[in-house]
Amino acid sequence: MPKIKMTKNTASQPIASGGIKMPWAALPLLPPLALYIHIPWCVRKCPYCDFNSHTAHNVLPQEEYVNALLDDFAQDLNTVYNRKLTSIFFGGGTPSLFSAAALSYILKNIEAHxxxxxxxxxTLEVNPSTVEQENFVSYRKLGINRLSIGIQSFQKNKLQALGRIHDADEALRAVNMAHKAGFNNFNLDLIYGLPGQSLGDALRDLRQAIILKPTHLSWYQLTIEPNTIFWSQPPTLPEENTLWEIQKAGQSLLAKNGYTQYEVSAYAQSGYQAQHNLNYWNFGDFIGIGAGAHSKLSHPDGRIVRTWKTRMPNDYMNLDKTFQAGTKELTKEELPFEFLMNALRLTEGVDANLYTQRTNLDLDSLNKGRSQAEYSGLMQIKPSQLAATNRGQLFLNDLLQKFLN
Incomplete structure (x- = not known):
């Protein structure tokens, strides 16, 4: 690839290796900083997927998109404030459609700044049908140290119902390649509540996943989202009683095999919780680059701002258009809900002091909603902790409603 040239209006602050020089000192309580990189293409759009992904046609515009990503990143450097990156996540779409050389080039350019x-x-998201053994070895060599493999199911009829393009053999092969390439930290994505799925079906998927010894499992219920094929052509899903049986039996099976649930749909072996996702749930900061990517960034003057990038890849790569599609500064009235919408997903919740550290608001600002949630049995009565009860985890939306102004 040619050397990256910044072609759109870029940040005016001087860039230096190890961060960006700022006219003010970094505040010690700024949250940790992560980076999300969105690759928006897939071989085929799945009927349940509401992510910003697009079917890949012919040859991907890999070089143009990589240039746009780095140009986009340059414009966000004025929000770094001398912080280090704690995690990077390549998501999609299917990032493994891009060559290892392209991913390496992105990482080297980012680390230079x-x-x-x-x-x-x-972390790199991969789909079983889009990878080869040599790719896994290359990924590991260039510094990627965690994979997230989109399995969803190991059963042929379930994969077909989900519109997946891989089969069970490819899924098993992908995990085997990950082990051989030296990945000792990887996640498997599985979905339950699939069309026609029984309790036995769901547990067979989980047992097969456990045999493969992932360090992390994302196990979540299929939901029908707007702007998907399933929304306009809904499949027949299991009844509520079956879903409840699947959830309880699956959680028990995972716990017995050393996978601790630490978030609504995340289970990990000891020491292998996803650090990138934990940063989200702890209301940390993150830069999002790529078509449709979102950012949440705190500033030394106390502002907390969410931004989002233009969604369509062609617009994102268009030199005559801006990357940023919108921005919103969170108000003090919105912050309690925004913080808890993330923190209460964690099964153990968070230290109550984190609320003040991340929002600059006193804990007293939560008093009204907190007392209502505790009285309703949705929130634990622990002055030093902000955490949902087991019932609150099941009815998280009801719990969060207590904190809407």
Whole structure:
């Protein structure tokens, strides 16, 4: 690839290796900083997917998109404030459609402008049908140290119902390749509540996943989202009683095999929680680059701002258009809900002091909603902790409603 040239209006602050020089000192309580990189193409759009993904046709515009990503990143460097990156996540779409050389080029250019934490977690999403053995070896060599493999199910009829383009053999092969390439930290994505799925079907998927010894499992219920094929052509899903049986039996099976649930749909072996996702749930900061990517960034003056990038890849790569599609500064009235919408997903919740550290608001600002939630049995009565009860985890939307102004 040619050397990247910044072609759109870029950040005016001078860039230096190890961060960006700022006219003010970094505040010690700014949250940790992560980076999300969105690759928006898939071989085929799945009927349940509401992510910003697009079917790949012919040859991907890999070089143009990589240039746009780095140009986009340059414009966000004025929000770094001397922080190191604690994690990077390549998501999609299907990032493994891009060559290892392209991913390496992205990482090298980013590291030239911002320091990586010593134990940085770098995750790549892969689909079983889009990878080869040599790719896994290359991914590991270039610094990617965690994979997230989109399995969804190991059963042929379930994969067909989901519109997946891989089969069970390819899924098993992908995991085997990950092990051989030296990945000792990887996630498997599985979905339950699939069309026609029984309790036995769901548990067979989980047992097969456990045999493969992933360090992390994302196990979540299929939901029908707007702007998907399933929304306009809904499949027949299991009844509520079956879903409840699947959830309870699956959680028990995972716990017995050493997978602790630490978030609504995340289970990990000890020490292998996804650091990138934990940063989200702890209301950390993140830069999002790529078509449709979102950012949440705190500033030394106390502002917390969410931004989002233009969704369509052709617009994103268009030199005459801006990357940013919108921005919103969170108000003090919105912050309690925004913080808890993330923190209460964690099964153990968070230290109550984190609320003040991340929002600059006193804990007293939560008093009204907190007392209502505790009285309703949705929130634990622990002054030093903000955490949902087991019932609150099941009815998280009801719990969060207590904190809407």
């Amino acid at each position: 911002i320091q990586f934490a010593d134990e940085i977690e770098i």
